[in-house]
Amino acid sequence: MDQPDHVRALVPAALKTSLSRRAFLGGTAALGAGALLAACSSSSGGGGKGSAGLNIYTWGEYDDPAVLTDFTAAKGPKLTVDSYGSNPEMIAKLSAAKGTTGYDICVPTHSYVKQMASSGLLAELDHTKLPNMKNLSPKVVDTTFDPGNKYSVCKDWGSTGYVYDTTVIKRELTSWADFLDAAQKEASGSMSLLEDQGEVSFTYFYANGIPENTTDPAHIAAYRSFIIDKIAPHVQAFESSTNASISSSARTLIHCWNGDARLGILANSDPNRYKWVWPSEGANLWQDNWAILKGAPHEDAAYDFINYVLDPTVSLKELTYIGYNTGIVGIEEAATKAGIKRPDLVFINDAIMSKLTYSEMTSAEGTIIGIYDELKAAAGK
Known part of the structure; x- marks a missing residue:
């Protein structure tokens, strides 16, 4: 079966088990029934400067x-969509290529925008070419990680929590402290942690009243001792996408992002089996962002695409598909009117929002990564 001429998806075979934000479902899943996924090596890039189209590098x-497909029909450019499994992987490829990948757009998470900009990877945005930025909520613009939206524009945002199997865990869990306790008890040997070094550390920091962006050596040493000695023996798996595990009732306790939790719960034959928890102590707040790469071969098309998806009608289609808030003014009301399922797992109320914090890249990042590597090596032993 050939791919449609207007959309081409490139997904490195090595990433099929590690793509984040939404699960890789195989076959034609990445672009639905409209396109067939073609495997390629992770060194493949988009079209060069002489090609007509738009090349997007994303999750x-x-x-x-x-x-x-609607964008191509309306605007004309053929799309190539290439995928990565993590921000560091994306940055490493772009840095190594030194502007020769042919990509036009990438989708960095908030904490990596500043690093990419300072490394000369991102173009400064011309807001006059993005008139639909006016549709974005004040909550997602002029952020601490990109003041004035100099380099990026909100794609969507969400947070982190967990689900638990109520047929196994009979008590009510409401906090990160409960999560870590259940991991050592009812869910021992049947629990997973996110394949994200920072998110794992946040479970301990929040449970113990420690700021998620701490660099205090004592806090980090205490985290290492706890996660290696108390949690590692009980971990069954590390997952970057969790909706498949939730939909198949694969584990008792699953650390996950809210959108993935929603997809898994809705796909489960018993949608009431798993309960989602917004932890009472708070959690990480992340925002994924559209950005145009410096030297993008199809810069005008890149602006056209980003502006296109910031249209409220288009944004609602995106939200319905990905299950994350797109940050457009009035999107919650529009989604509710459209009858979206489980809006409570998409839209975060003010009480919960007041406890969420944007993660930052800190001087302790290398240590946190090292502890995570130790944790993975010790898991299940």
């Missing part, structure tokens, strides 16, 4: 196929 299965 797997992270856009509504209808939005991609």
Whole structure:
């Protein structure tokens, strides 16, 4: 089966088990029924400067196929969508290529925008070419990680919590402290942690009243001792995408992002089996962002695409597909009117929002990564 001429998806075979934000489902999943995934090596790039089209480098299965095909129908550029499994992987590839990948757009998470900008990877945005930025909520613009939206524009945002199997864990869990306790008890040997070094550390920091961006050596040493000695023996798996595990009732306790939790719960034959928890202590707040790469071969098309997806009608299609808030003014009301399922797992109320914190890249990042590597090596032993 050939791919449609207007949309081409490139997903490195090595990433099929590690794509984040939405699960890689195999077959034609990444672009729905409209396109067939073609495997390629991770060194492959988009089209060069002489090609007509638009080349997007993003997370797997992270856009509504209808939005991609509708954009081509409306605006003309053929799309190539290439996928990565983590921000560091994306940055490493772009840095090594030194502007020769042919990519036009990438989708960094908030904490990496400043690093990419200072490394000369991102173009400064011309806001006159993005008139639909006016549709974005004040909550997602002029952020601490990109004042004035100099380099990036909100794609969507969410937070982190967990789900637990109520047929196994009979008590009510409400906090990170409960999560860590259940991991050592009812869920021992049947629990997973996110394949994200920072998110794992935040479970301990929040449970113990420690700021998530701490660099205090004593806090970090205490985290290492706890996570290696108390949690590692009980961990069954590390997952970057969790909706498949939730939908198949694979584990008792699952650390996850809210959008993935929603997809898994809705796909489960018993949608009441798993309960989602917004932890009472607070959690990480992340925002993924559209950004245009410096030297983008199809810069005008890149502006056209980003502006296109910031249209409220298009944004609603995106939200319905990916299950994350797109930050457009009035999107919650529009989604509710459209009858979206489980809006409580998409839209975060003010009480919960007041406890969420943007993660930052700190001087302790290398140590946190090292502890995570130790944790993975010790898991299940």
